[in-house]
Amino acid sequence: MTSITTHTASFDILFTSDLHGAIRPIHYNTNTYRPAGLALLGSLIRKERERSPELLLVDNGDLLQGSPLASYAASQVSNNEGHPFITVLNELGYDAAVMGNHEFNYGQDLLRKAVEVSNFPWLSANIVYGEQAERSELGAGSDLPPGTGIPAFGPPYLIKTLSSGVKIALLGATTHYIPNWEHPKNIEGLQFIDALETIRAWVNYIHEHEQPDVMVVSYHGGFENDLETGEPTERLTGENQGYAICRDIEGIDVLLTGHQHRQLIATIHGVTVIQPGFSGNGAGHVTVKLEQSSGGKWQITDKKARLLLLDEHSEIEPDATVMKLTDELETEAQAWLDQPIGEVDGDLSITNATALRLKAHPFIAFVHQVQMEATGAQLSNTAMLSEEARGFGSHITVRDVLSNFIYPNTLTVLELSGQDIREALEQTARYFEVNASGEVAVNPAYMEPKPQHYNYDMWAGLEYELDISQPVGSRVVKLEREGKPMGMNGTYSVVMNSYRAAGGGDYAMYPGKKVLHEGATDMAALVEDYIRRHQPLTVEQANNWQVVGS
Incomplete structure (x- = not known):
């Protein structure tokens, strides 16, 4: 055999x-x-x-x-x-x-x-x-x-x-x-x-x-x-x-x-x-x-x-x-990263990423300053792009800029209606939920299958309040501009990064809107240039928005 x-x-x-x-x-x-x-x-x-x-x-x-x-x-x-x-x-x-x-x-x-x-x-x-x-x-x-x-x-x-x-x-x-x-x-x-x-x-x-x-x-x-x-x-x-x-x-x-x-x-x-x-x-x-x-x-x-x-x-x-x-x-x-580019008069440090997303913060206000000056837009929105971002200490280097602005996004200015802005804020409010302890917490949908903290936006040029205890879609309980209710039919120029302007993060209200400006310079370069031209860098104490849970 x-x-x-x-x-x-x-x-x-x-x-x-x-x-x-x-x-x-x-x-x-x-x-x-x-x-x-x-x-x-x-x-x-x-x-x-x-x-x-x-x-x-x-x-x-x-x-x-x-x-x-x-x-x-x-x-x-x-x-x-x-x-x-x-x-x-x-x-x-x-x-x-x-x-x-x-x-x-x-x-x-x-x-x-x-x-x-x-x-x-x-x-x-x-x-x-x-x-x-x-x-x-x-x-x-x-x-x-x-x-x-x-x-x-x-x-x-x-x-x-x-x-x-x-x-x-x-x-x-x-x-x-x-x-x-x-x-x-x-x-x-x-x-x-x-x-x-x-x-x-x-x-x-x-x-x-x-x-x-x-x-x-x-x-x-x-x-x-x-x-x-x-x-x-x-x-x-x-x-x-x-x-x-x-x-x-x-x-x-x-x-x-x-x-x-x-x-x-x-x-x-x-x-x-x-x-x-x-x-x-x-x-x-x-x-x-x-x-x-x-x-x-x-x-x-x-x-x-x-x-x-x-x-x-x-x-x-x-x-x-x-x-x-x-x-x-x-x-x-390393030599390039250690180049000094400016100093800060005030505090632009980030110690708690969660707290930064609950009410207006000086570092985010600084980002808005850069975006609005670069484009002349009336309103601005931005996200904290990395959980490792620590803002700026008293001395700023190239390393500090690149550590906070990790993506080579450029800026886009869209013409949006008041209704578009309300819908965008409702979308951003989905980032939160009220947990079993009655506290405002990150919605698990933004943690799985991967963290998406970068899809939560914060705004400048208007005053607003998000009440997370309200149903999804009805959480914008205050929306004003210069102390008056924002008109839903009015139009505004709004600057944001190119990823968001294209609808990234499920912001379906942005694609197809009139584009007023498309920048060619990435955000890190804009920030570095802004710091060099505004010395010492002063801190804006913004207080235009907050998130509440009840």
């Missing part, structure tokens, strides 16, 4: 997502050590590669923006070739990267320079050139799946064949909601087509033309539904489609996700899904095991996902090569 030999194989996927410029293990606000960043993850990557030489290594997007180091690096790219962060990914041997929404924040020139010097492809099947009618002009584009287009930054997918003969397909896609946030000049000439439908078309195409043994999708987007119940957890705008991708598309084995900054592992309709957090606090790891049938076809026998979190690997030291590659950049960035 002859025995039958069964051939088996396995491989590992390792991926990062939402690094947001976190390369070195440092908290730039305080210059203290932080157990996060790609230098530390790089040490884990090298260990995993020793154990699994045929590792598939992927970055899932939002690499180039989000830290003071990223801001400095972006300012230098125009003077140098490429991007210093790409040097690190090249060194670590990444197989592919996917476009994130924040990749576009500094414009396409910087992004394309980063792509050009990458030793790996940037995959994003649904970010395409121009109108789909142009595909015939681009040769091979005529063979693309119906309903898709020519990917604008490289191939839509990657095929990697292992020494065992196992064939892996990796398809990349990005949340198509980017035009709702990004400044039009940064995405000129591009179309962002529906990620769900694009993934469906390309998965079918890849199975037909490539016949892979394993189908992996790396999607810079998250989950719109509860992973266990399937119930919606947010308004279904199309920003996040992870659940629908697993539920509605056949032929996907592994879905790598990001964008929401969550740490999660699950199986949805047979698809192994994983998301590794943000700012380099961890990486995602998936092991796939296969068995070869007598006919030579490989079949998946097991898939196991796990999170490699740096707070669970305290013994890990930063990768020496990654540190050396960024030493010069770090030295230059």
Whole structure:
């Protein structure tokens, strides 16, 4: 009796997502050590590669923006070739990267320079050139799946064949909601087509033309539904489609996700899904095991996902090569960050983020001053963009500005009616609820599936009161301008950041309104310029609004 030999194989996927410029293990606000960043993850990557030489290594997007180091690096790219962060990914041997929404924040020139010097492809099947009618002009584009287009930054997918003969397909896609946030000049000439439908078309195409043994999708987007119940957890705008991708598309084995900054592992309709957090606090790891049938076809026998979190690997030291590659950049960035730009006469510090959102605060009043002077708008709204923001001490440096203004948003002025403003305040009032103890607290909907504190706005140029004990939609109990009730039919110029003006944060009353001004300078640069021109910086004691609970 002859025995039958069964051939088996396995491989590992390792991926990062939402690094947001976190390369070195440092908290730039305080210059203290932080157990996060790609230098530390790089040490884990090298260990995993020793154990699994045929590792598939992927970055899932939002690499180039989000830290003071990223801001400095972006300012230098125009003077140098490429991007210093790409040097690190090249060194670590990444197989592919996917476009994130924040990749576009500094414009396409910087992004394309980063792509050009990458030793790996940037995959994003649904970010395409121009109108789909142009595909015939681009040769091979005529063979693309119906309903898709020519990917604008490289191939839509990657095929990697292992020494065992196992064939892996990796398809990349990005949340198509980017035009709702990004400044039009940064995405000129591009179309962002529906990620769900694009993934469906390309998965079918890849199975037909490539016949892979394993189908992996790396999607810079998250989950719109509860992973266990399937119930919606947010308004279904199309920003996040992870659940629908697993539920509605056949032929996907592994879905790598990001964008929401969550740490999660699950199986949805047979698809192994994983998301590794943000700012380099961890990486995602998936092991796939296969068995070869007598006919030579490989079949998946097991898939196991796990999170490699740096707070669970305290013994890990930063990768020496990654540190050396960024030493010069770090030295230059630190000198830049420590540049003094002004002094404060008064107190612009933030000690309690929750208290800041309950009544008018001097730091927020300062932000309004900057926005209104820059644009001449009658009214202003703004949000506290980071829970780590600490305002300003008596001496202000570039570091202080970038620590408080972490996104490169520009300013937009809209013409709004009094009714629009009331609706916007009602939307912002949803941020709060009255808890079981009768106290005003943050609505859990703004904490899960990810914190959204940045979607709570505070206003200047009017007087208002929000009573959270009232039903949602009826919480604006006072709305006045210059001591008189605001007319609902009157029109006003209102300045806000570009993300909010596009409707970001479910502010549906803004899109489509008349645009009176669109700025080209990001907020951090406006703040720095304002401080330099107003020395010493004086503090406005605002008292124009408050939140109450009964």
